[in-house]
Amino acid sequence: MYVVAAKGLTKYYGALCAVDGIDFGISKGECFGFLGPNGAGKTTVMGVINCFMPPTSGEVKVFGIDVTGNPSLIKSRIGVMPQDDSLDPDLNVLENLIVYARYFDIPKKDSEPMARELLRFVEIEDKAGVNIKGLSGGMKRRLLMARALINNPELLILDEPTVGLDPQSRRSVWEKMEALRAKGVTLILTTHYMEEAEKICDRVAIMNAGRIVTIDTPVRLMSEYKGSLEDVYLKLTGRPLAA
Numbered sequence: 001m002y003v004v005a006a007k008g009l010t011k012y013y014g015a016l017c018a019v020d021g022i023d024f025g026i027s028k029g030e031c032f033g034f035l036g037p038n039g040a041g042k043t044t045v046m047g048v049i050n051c052f053m054p055p056t057s058g059e060v061k062v063f064g065i066d067v068t069g070n071p072s073l074i075k076s077r078i079g080v081m082p083q084d085d086s087l088d089p090d091l092n093v094l095e096n097l098i099v100y101a102r103y104f105d106i107p108k109k110d111s112e113p114m115a116r117e118l119l120r121f122v123e124i125e126d127k128a129g130v131n132i133k134g135l136s137g138g139m140k141r142r143l144l145m146a147r148a149l150i151n152n153p154e155l156l157i158l159d160e161p162t163v164g165l166d167p168q169s170r171r172s173v174w175e176k177m178e179a180l181r182a183k184g185v186t187l188i189l190t191t192h193y194m195e196e197a198e199k200i201c202d203r204v205a206i207m208n209a210g211r212i213v214t215i216d217t218p219v220r221l222m223s224e225y226k227g228s229l230e231d232v233y234l235k236l237t238g239r240p241l242a243a
């Protein structure tokens, strides 16, 4: 059984078709990447999987549960690292985690030690008492990752987790993702970095204009199209391979 299974997933925003009838299945423990140009529909797909919004049509099941059937049960088992910074600027780093834990009914006596452990995991434990305004962009991304882990999720959704990170921090995020996968956590990410997708994704779905143009392992795609993953991406999203 798939952790996430989508059949005919379609999402309209008013008259705009953002996701146009896509099918995919993501297995337990897999690291699955959604690639595609700006506006391809990646974040919209994440939003449907994490029950932020329902699909317009089609069927999406997470842990075998329909996203329109029992969203709160699904949400309790998912961690989400959003594309945008959604941290509370009125709270410090540690408080951001503790307040977020309340959404999952985690009492403060449990959430505080957990929050401190997660800050250690993402290596910003020295920033626990610092206001959000005092964090660099990369530190905010780390805190968002820690926040996504507060409910010990079985499925972690990461929307551009390494955007704006320096090369060393990016590598460190890859290591965290590896560590989580080693624990059996299923990972779904979006990225514009082909090197990242190649390194950490078991399979990728390349999206364009709301559709999935291919799903496969990076290795198989590169061998089929005789080029780098970036070549494959450019070809499949409409730009020709360089001669």
Ligand SMILES: Nc1ncnc2c1ncn2[C@@H]1O[C@H](COP(=O)(O)OP(=O)(O)OP(=O)(O)O)[C@@H](O)[C@H]1O
Pocket (backbone or CB within 6 Å): 013, 016, 017, 018, 036, 037, 038, 039, 040, 041, 042, 043, 044, 045, 083
């Ligand atoms: N809340 C919204 N209301 C209206 N249109 C939206 C909304 N969110 C996204 N869209 C539109 O839906 C389409 C898909 O957007 P989406 O954010 O899913 O793309 P994306 O692949 O995540 O892009 P990016 O790489 O820039 O993050 C775009 O045309 C976008 O303008």
Ligand SMILES: [Mg+2]
Pocket (backbone or CB within 6 Å): 042, 043, 044, 083, 159
């Ligand atoms: Mg997006």
